[in-house]
Amino acid sequence: MKLLIPGVSGLLGINLAQETMSEYEVVGIERGKLQNAPFDVIHQDLSDALAIEKILDSQKPNYVINCVALANLEDCEDNPDLAKQMNIDLPRQIARACKAKNIPFVHISTDAVFDGEKDEFYTEEDKPNPLSVYAKTKLDGEWAVLTENPEALVARVNFYGWSLNGKRSLAEFFYNNLTNNKSMSGFTDVLFCPMLVNDTARLLIKMLKKELKGLYHVVGPQAMSKYQFGVEIARKFHLKESEITPKSVSFSGLSPSVPTTYPSLPASYPQI
Numbered sequence: 001m002k003l004l005i006p007g008v009s010g011l012l013g014i015n016l017a018q019e020t021m022s023e024y025e026v027v028g029i030e031r032g033k034l035q036n037a038p039f040d041v042i043h044q045d046l047s048d049a050l051a052i053e054k055i056l057d058s059q060k061p062n063y064v065i066n067c068v069a070l071a072n073l074e075d076c077e078d079n080p081d082l083a084k085q086m087n088i089d090l091p092r093q094i095a096r097a098c099k100a101k102n103i104p105f106v107h108i109s110t111d112a113v114f115d116g117e118k119d120e121f122y123t124e125e126d127k128p129n130p131l132s133v134y135a136k137t138k139l140d141g142e143w144a145v146l147t148e149n150p151e152a153l154v155a156r157v158n159f160y161g162w163s164l165n166g167k168r169s170l171a172e173f174f175y176n177n178l179t180n181n182k183s184m185s186g187f188t189d190v191l192f193c194p195m196l197v198n199d200t201a202r203l204l205i206k207m208l209k210k211e212l213k214g215l216y217h218v219v220g221p222q223a224m225s226k227y228q229f230g231v232e233i234a235r236k237f238h239l240k241e242s243e244i245t246p247k248s249v250s251f252s253g254l255s256p257s258v259p260t261t262y263p264s265l266p267a268s269y270p271q272i
């Protein structure tokens with residue numbers, strides 16, 4: 001069975017490919033970073049609106065999991081048109097094409113569609129209130145996908161793990177600073193439910209096999225602050241947790257939509 005992964009060079013994409021390549025014939029799409037990957041790679045910039053349709057026609061995948069996004073919050077603020085293109089228009093286009101070709105489709109969204117004001121776990125029934133261009137375009141992307149293709153699965157995630165450039169995830173931020181003896185701060189009042197990206201990848205495949213459709217929150221079972229997360233990383237790798245200073249976002253002068261944070265406290269854990 002062939003699994004097509006647009007965005008295979010990203011934090012989720014590369015781990016998804018690695019987790020699935022023993023079971024699936026993985027074909028990744030990316031823009032040229034990946035050389036000598038142990039799976040097939042198509043080098044393609046997907047801002048070319050016709051490209052994805054052509055790839056679907058030539059590859060004829062059995063499944064598609066879209067990991068492409070403009071996921072850097074500052075880039076989205078600086079370039080809202082590109083954010084719209086990658087986070088709304090492209091997912092809509094893939095969703096439409098997958099529906100027409102009867103290919104099961106998974107699209108990845110984010111817990112950042114919420115504003116983080118709720119004191120309890122968010123559920124799929126809660127009303128989103130996105131605060132940044134990134135979050136707004138991701139939310140609109142969800143609706144675009146599910147409107148075009150109600151059979152699609154949209155997973156709101158939050159994950160950490162090892163990325164290709166070693167700088168993509170919050171875990172890497174803490175790990176890199178701690179191993180270089182650099183001190184840093186961690187917010188005590190920004191909560192999230194992180195999941196190891198390898199677990200996210202395996203869970204997405206389970207959901208695909210169960211033929212789930214619609215909107216799901218796919219996050220870790222435990223809520224914790226960014227500070228606590230940093231401390232856990234320090235402990236795991238026997239590094240100095242005292243290098244991490246607890247800090248409140250409310251006293252930092254930053255609003256919760258600030259690019260360094262995913263501001264929400266997600267989410268219910270799907271029972272699979």
Ligand SMILES: NC(=O)c1ccc[n+]([C@@H]2O[C@H](COP(=O)([O-])OP(=O)(O)OC[C@H]3O[C@@H](n4cnc5c(N)ncnc54)[C@H](OP(=O)(O)O)[C@@H]3O)[C@@H](O)[C@H]2O)c1
Pocket residue numbers: 006007008009010011012013029030031032033044045046047067068069070071072086108109110111112138157158159160168169262
């Ligand atoms: N990281 C998190 O904790 C987190 C949290 C919540 C939700 N998410 C969501 O999870 C998904 C994956 O995120 P991630 O962290 O893996 O993102 P990422 O590391 O930034 O990867 C994004 C991927 O999209 C590709 N891409 C961007 N523009 C492209 C274009 N014009 N043509 C072709 N490919 C393009 C990138 O390719 P290049 O390598 O060439 O740039 C990369 O492969 C996204 O939908 C994101 O919104 C992530």
